[in-house]
Amino acid sequence: xxxxxAAMDITAQLAVASTPLAALWLARxxxxxxxxxxxxxxxxxxxxxxxxxxxxxxxxxxxxxxxEGFGLRRIGDVLALPRASLGARLGNxxxxxxxxxxxxxxDPQPWFVFPERFEQGLELPAPVAAAPVxxxxxxxLVAALAGWLAxxxxxxxxxxxxxxxxxxxxxxxxxxxxxxxxxxARIERVLKERLDVLALSAPALVLRLCVQAAEPRxxxxxxxxxxxxxxxxxxxxxxDRLAARLGPQAVQGLACHADHRPELASRxxxxxxxxxAPATSLxxxxxxxVDPPEALRESHGRPQRAGPLALVAGPERxxxxxxxxxxxxRDYFIAVDSEHRWLWIFRDPRPPCGWFLHGWFA
Amino acid sequence: MNPxxxxxxxxxxxxxxxxxxxxxxxxxxxxxxRLDAELPGGGWPRGALTELLTEHGGISGIxxxxxLLPALAALTAAGQTVVLIAPPYCAHAPAWxxxxxxxxxxxxxxxxxxxxxxxxxxxxxxxxxxxATLLWLDALFRAQLPANSLRRLHVAAGExxxxxxxxRPARLAAEASPAPLRLQLDGAGQCLRVRLLKRxxxxxxxxxxxxxxxxxxxxxSVSHAVAGAVLPDTTDxxxxxxxxx
Numbered sequence: 265x266x267x268x269x270a271a272m273d274i275t276a277q278l279a280v281a282s283t284p285l286a287a288l289w290l291a292r293x294x295x296x297x298x299x300x301x302x303x304x305x306x307x308x309x310x311x312x313x314x315x316x317x318x319x320x321x322x323x324x325x326x327x328x329x330x331x332e333g334f335g336l337r338r339i340g341d342v343l344a345l346p347r348a349s350l351g352a353r354l355g356n357x358x359x360x361x362x363x364x365x366x367x368x369x370x371d372p373q374p375w376f377v378f379p380e381r382f383e384q385g386l387e388l389p390a391p392v393a394a395a396p397v398x399x400x401x402x403x404x405l406v407a408a409l410a411g412w413l414a415x416x417x418x419x420x421x422x423x424x425x426x427x428x429x430x431x432x433x434x435x436x437x438x439x440x441x442x443x444x445x446x447x448x449a450r451i452e453r454v455l456k457e458r459l460d461v462l463a464l465s466a467p468a469l470v471l472r473l474c475v476q477a478a479e480p481r482x483x484x485x486x487x488x489x490x491x492x493x494x495x496x497x498x499x500x501x502x503x504d505r506l507a508a509r510l511g512p513q514a515v516q517g518l519a520c521h522a523d524h525r526p527e528l529a530s531r532x533x534x535x536x537x538x539x540x541a542p543a544t545s546l547x548x549x550x551x552x553x554v555d556p557p558e559a560l561r562e563s564h565g566r567p568q569r570a571g572p573l574a575l576v577a578g579p580e581r582x583x584x585x586x587x588x589x590x591x592x593x594r595d596y597f598i599a600v601d602s603e604h605r606w607l608w609i610f611r612d613p614r615p616p617c618g619w620f621l622h623g624w625f626a
Numbered sequence: 627m628n629p630x631x632x633x634x635x636x637x638x639x640x641x642x643x644x645x646x647x648x649x650x651x652x653x654x655x656x657x658x659x660r661l662d663a664e665l666p667g668g669g670w671p672r673g674a675l676t677e678l679l680t681e682h683g684g685i686s687g688i689x690x691x692x693x694l695l696p697a698l699a700a701l702t703a704a705g706q707t708v709v710l711i712a713p714p715y716c717a718h719a720p721a722w723x724x725x726x727x728x729x730x731x732x733x734x735x736x737x738x739x740x741x742x743x744x745x746x747x748x749x750x751x752x753x754x755x756x757x758a759t760l761l762w763l764d765a766l767f768r769a770q771l772p773a774n775s776l777r778r779l780h781v782a783a784g785e786x787x788x789x790x791x792x793x794r795p796a797r798l799a800a801e802a803s804p805a806p807l808r809l810q811l812d813g814a815g816q817c818l819r820v821r822l823l824k825r826x827x828x829x830x831x832x833x834x835x836x837x838x839x840x841x842x843x844x845x846x847s848v849s850h851a852v853a854g855a856v857l858p859d860t861t862d863x864x865x866x867x868x869x870x871x
Contacts (some may be wrong), residue, residue: 334863345759388669494754494755495706495754496754496755498753498754498755499707499753499755499756500754500755501755502749502750502753502756505749506735506746506749506750509742509745509746510735510736510737510738510742510746513736514735514736514737514738515732515733515734515735515736516733516735516736517729517732517733517734518719518722518729518732518734519729520717520718520719520720520723521719526718526720529718529719529720530716530717530718530719530720531719532734544768546720546724547841548719548721548724548725548841548842549718549721549841550687550719550721550841551691551713551721551722551725552687552713552715552716552717552718553715553716553717553720554715554716555715555716564785565698568631568813576842577841577842578719598841598842603681603688603812603813604688604812604814604815605682605686605687605688605813606687606688606689606813606840606841607687608841623715623718624686624687624715625687625689625692625840625841626686626687626688626689626690626691
């Protein structure tokens, strides 16, 4: 617990007692780790309380003045007085508090409710001009976030990292994850990639982490020897880091789309592509598509590309798309050039007629 | 044979020049029996860099990907992920699916800067969750890949333990490379000619001709006929081949 607190740069004074109130007072009275009060049972608590100054009770000022007027300095002095007259002179709440601290009365506590949203800021000790340096400060916030997530058994898909430059100017660095994450190390790795490529417009003064929505953590049971779960996790981590550094558009999946026009039959799918049954009845299609199609020279009525092309199969007429303005009517051929490269070429029969290279059978 | 010499030859760290390494690294079956027989361990190496050299800067249409497709199809069928780094053209999904690749196991990465491409390659290779990584780096680097990058890729592949396939220009065949397996690929009509430039084992004596999947039957006579004269008359076949929208 001390290590976690130190990681967040919080100084704490710990105290252990049999009742919550006694622990609070003892903690307030303590001044360093050395004189920490550890009272495992009621008599020990009572003994420890006797030496606690009344200032630790943080009484309301009028009451504090009256108690001081009586010449009482420590709780031990109060306990020496008859309880009934104490109630008559200082009011019942004071006596009840005393009884609760001593364990003579029950002291019900409200449950601690964790905040629904996470938002935590950190003022930097000095303005920071280089984004990568921010990672060090961000670590503390990420640790707090991981604690917040652990307490709620939650995970996040997105984190907003705000860099405040003062004068109302902020830079928002949204972090997106392909799958819900909760481990501080993973969040840090993605944050590092983002900060590494970030150029700050002005020195940063305050760093802030916000989470708008958390979702329940999904724990899958891991096989002991298989390692499929680990592989899955490693892959998701890799994809998040690639997307964070190269931009979300730079990492893509691939999916088929039902369209006869080749350039529309294949689509990039960000994230998890839906597996559609591909049309299997199609004639052969090239693995690589040249986009946009490369115009080919024609000589003696035959397409040329570093020498004449030999047409091996075709034509396959593809005519589609009159309804969306991308009207295409083409005759496709499979061709082989003089270097045994396999090409997918088409001829546009509409004027201006011409041959185009549209793909490679790699 | 001298008993001391026989004893020495039994050691696992001693390899005779005319045999494959004794305990080869784990491999991926290539799907081509004739190629498997020529590769140490009987397949594509895992955890080591493999260089595939072709004309036209490693971006060619001779069937160089067809050489890898059976292995990649087997990997994705088992739910393992294949990553393509800086592919030279748009991947055409129906063709990859028709080749037996599960598209949901395929990831494409398009780095814009050379430095990012190398970084992405190293990270993908190092990741234990990626079963195979295909790289086309030379185009981005304008054919000036820094000398130590191949070594970085090779070391990263060793950490991740997946297949690592780097497509490179054929003119680099004479250059030294840390990749333990280097193949030069050439088109040969219907077949693909594979020349083993380097492998862990005795030098290969002859090229291998492999039947990679071709989109159509390629007959020498057809090509000559076409090369000789006219375009096939397309008007009457059009109706038959017409694809209804």
